[in-house]
Amino acid sequence: MSDTVLTLTRPDDWHLHLRDGAAMHSVVPYTARQFGRAIVMPNLRPPVTTAAQAATYRERILAAVPAGLKFEPLMTLYLTDNTPPEEIAAAKAAGVVALKLYPAGATTNSDAGVTDLRKCYKTLEAMQRAGLLFLVHGEVTDPDIDVFDREAVFIDRVMRPLRRDFPELKVVFEHITTLEAAQYVSEADRFTAATLTPQHLLYNRNAIFTGGLRPHYYCLPVLKRETHRQALIKAATSGSPKFFLGTDSAPHASVMKENSVCGAGCFTALSALELYADAFEAMGALDKLEAFASFNGADFYGLPRNTDTVTLRKQSWTLPESVPFGDALLKPLRGGEALAWQMV
Ligand SMILES: NC(=O)N[C@@H](CC(=O)O)C(=O)O
Numbered sequence: 574m575s576d577t578v579l580t581l582t583r584p585d586d587w588h589l590h591l592r593d594g595a596a597m598h599s600v601v602p603y604t605a606r607q608f609g610r611a612i613v614m615p616n617l618r619p620p621v622t623t624a625a626q627a628a629t630y631r632e633r634i635l636a637a638v639p640a641g642l643k644f645e646p647l648m649t650l651y652l653t654d655n656t657p658p659e660e661i662a663a664a665k666a667a668g669v670v671a672l673k674l675y676p677a678g679a680t681t682n683s684d685a686g687v688t689d690l691r692k693c694y695k696t697l698e699a700m701q702r703a704g705l706l707f708l709v710h711g712e713v714t715d716p717d718i719d720v721f722d723r724e725a726v727f728i729d730r731v732m733r734p735l736r737r738d739f740p741e742l743k744v745v746f747e748h749i750t751t752l753e754a755a756q757y758v759s760e761a762d763r764f765t766a767a768t769l770t771p772q773h774l775l776y777n778r779n780a781i782f783t784g785g786l787r788p789h790y791y792c793l794p795v796l797k798r799e800t801h802r803q804a805l806i807k808a809a810t811s812g813s814p815k816f817f818l819g820t821d822s823a824p825h826a827s828v829m830k831e832n833s834v835c836g837a838g839c840f841t842a843l844s845a846l847e848l849y850a851d852a853f854e855a856m857g858a859l860d861k862l863e864a865f866a867s868f869n870g871a872d873f874y875g876l877p878r879n880t881d882t883v884t885l886r887k888q889s890w891t892l893p894e895s896v897p898f899g900d901a902l903l904k905p906l907r908g909g910e911a912l913a914w915q916m917v
């Protein structure tokens with residue numbers, strides 16, 4: 574491996590928002606160019622709650638993949654208080670790989686989410702039996718809990734009871750943002766893993782307030798203090814197979830981001846690998862990027878690793894300020910700025 578060229582087994586994105594319709598058509602090509610597969614989040618309006626809906630959503634995504642690219646969307650269902658246990662067998666038969674927990678009110682399009690996980694125990698049992706994974710947005714929504722503490726409190730209130738009651742359910746603690754979550758996952762058994770986003774590896778919460786309020790750095794869980802960022806990049810570059818790539822690329826039209834109420838989500842799909850390469854290089858850990866991006870996630874999900882490769886070259890380029898998003902515009906994280914790495 575030379576200093577200026579990095580060739581990796583083709584990575585997968587284990588946490589991605591593609592939206593639907595014209596907006597989806599605008600963003601699918603970015604992911605399909607970099608990644609072999611992606612776990613597609615189900616928080617559409619209305620959410621993807623049934624196997625049948627997941628199957629038709631999958632077809633719409635495939636129709637948006639540019640000719641000549643091979644990309645496999647891996648589908649998920651949005652768990653609600655009322656997801657029937659019988660839906661799990663149908664989901665498995667339709668190729669759905671996981672269910673997603675959105676605590677009601679925790680994040681974008683989560684109003685149909687779970688109000689109390691105990692209401693879902695029969696369905697979780699069916700998932701554990703069927704070998705479907707459980708992907709978790711790990712924040713409590715209690716208004717008494719400070720927004721910066723919601724992930725740490727979730728560990729005690731939800732994660733520990735969940736692990737105790739379903740020890741063999743594979744759980745992914747999605748987009749972790751804290752030292753507490755990194756520690757919890759490192760110490761957990763082999764049924765627990767976590768995804769890490771580029772923004773949480775690269776930035777601390779100062780980024781949201783540098784020289785004014787910067788909506789494009791606002792996502793959930795919100796960026797935390799520098800001590801947390803350091804714990805996350807340490808986990809990502811540790812070589813532990815429990816941590817893997819999940820961009821959480823979450824496109825919102827710039828008119829919605831630059832508004833009196835700004836939706837949560839950073840759009841990173843356009844330059845995801847470049848952003849991760851930056852974060853790993855700053856730690857002197859480029860040699861750890863391939864396992865994080867291309868091996869650990871597939872191994873945890875029990876899927877084969879990809880066999881083709883991608884190449885990144887160290888050459889400066891400028892990320893566009895904005896790109897089309899259906900009829901609207903979409904601003905990538907770091908839009909208009911120079912990036913050190915470029916996928917070729
Ligand atoms: N991460 C975000 O800030 N937003 C995501 C939802 C989510 O993953 O929580 C979105 O769908 O916009």
Ligand SMILES: [Zn+2]
Binds near residue numbers: 710747793794
């Ligand atoms: Zn989330």
Ligand SMILES: [Zn+2]
Binds near residue numbers: 588589590614821823
């Ligand atoms: Zn997400």
